[in-house]
Amino acid sequence: MLNKKYIIMLLLIIVGICAISTASATDDIESVAAADDSEALAVDEAVSEDIPTSLDEDLEKNIESDKEVISAPADDEKLSGPYSSLYTVSLESEYKISSYSSGKITGKINGYPSYMPESYLKLMAYDVNGALKYTSGKFSTSKSTFSITITKNTLLPGMYLLVAVDEGDIMAKSILKVTGQSTITANDYSSSYMSGATMYARITDAKNGKPLSALNVGVAFSNGKTTVTRYFYPNSNGEIAFEPPVGVGTWTVTIFPGFDYITGQTVKKATITKSSATISAHKVTGYKGFKTTLKATVKSHGRNVNEGTVKFKINGKSYKAPVKNGVATKKIKLKKLKKYKYTAKFLGTANLGKTKTAKAKAVLKNRQKVKMSFKNPVVYMGKTKKVVVKITSKGKKVKSGWLYIKHKGGVDKAPVKNGKVILYAVGLVKDHYRGSNGLTSYYKKTVSRSYWMKYAPTDPKYKPLKVKYKSTSKYKCPSCGKKRTHNHYEHGWYRTYVYHIKVS
Incomplete structure (x- = not known):
């Protein structure tokens, strides 16, 4: 089944909101859940969703559960697989039929190869709640045009997403508008401002009394000077419940179908009194x-x-x-x-x-001093070592701010999390090398450098702090790991001009 939010969003993207409006101070979509139905969805929830980059891809993903409805019969021996890549289907951008009489949907099939076995299409209609409401009989791709008759009373008044499908692949999509008449029942409202009390309304088909849900419902509040309009999607029972979006006063409330091809309205009164705070x-x-x-x-x-x-x-x-x-x-x-x-x-x-x-x-208060504790790193050349810097104030962890670290390559910064920052000291390489006489290479045994670390608070509660630290790198042969003077024997020769190491 297609995703409810996606269906609502897609319908709004294609056709917009068909709203009745007068001179209004505020006209928008209200996010209010319908009464007694957690599945009720307000329009602004739908339009706030990210717009899919590929409508076909999204529809195909969501239509998986309906594949048994749209697949060709198993006993159809000529259909060995889908042929959707071989042709295209054209639908009009929108269709309009009456709920109370039969209506036709026509379309075109373009480029289906005559030498291929025929495939089959079906039309499917989804309401704005993502529910499948209509599936046509199958029709062959062997003809260049098709015509489907939707009999009267098949679809209730409202807006539907119409999809042409071949073996689960969406070939074309359109909007189907079903005209009709509605009956709206509602209650008058009387409560104090911000009380949380809701106003209730129900919309049904005027001819058969069935609840309408494939539409939005407009509610306009007017006091003679200002008109404020909101739109809601009813739940599966045709119900909406909402808190009046207006202030203190007596308001005329007009409730009407949000689509102009569905008739009917009711007028009620809302009385809102001043509240205490x-x-x-x-x-x-x-x-x-x-x-x-x-x-x-x-x-x-x-x-x-x-x-x-x-x-x-x-x-x-x-x-x-x-x-x-x-x-x-x-x-x-x-x-x-x-x-x-x-x-x-x-x-x-x-x-x-x-x-x-x-x-x-x-x-x-005065700002608090902070304390920075760590061990000066000692690391062998070319290696790395973990260093934990702890930052506290009055014995408690400091959980915010930044630590700036000066080192040979420049200045880095890291966030303080749960009173500490984890760093990695890197042993030097080039700084150990002192030179060579052609046979013997000379290296420094130990290299030390002094730098600084600075705590920069993001909370005014703490004072900044800058401290020095010393990083020490010790020699270790990168080939064998020895820490003293030695030779390397290679290919039957003492390669002392390359590998003879003297530590000083």
């Missing part, structure tokens, strides 16, 4: 030389408020900050190292009342 201020800690962030949380009915302003007062001064997703913050500069008391108050909006004043503390 609550505020809590948080204890915050700042550090000398950096701004301190005052913070307050604003909720209504236990939900985050996303409007209005909070007024902070501290140290004899007042500051205002907007509320975003339930939180208001304000960065200020404090100078003295001490504990401050501050207050926060939500000033209210047209939808929400003012709150009482909340109190909290803001503490300004």
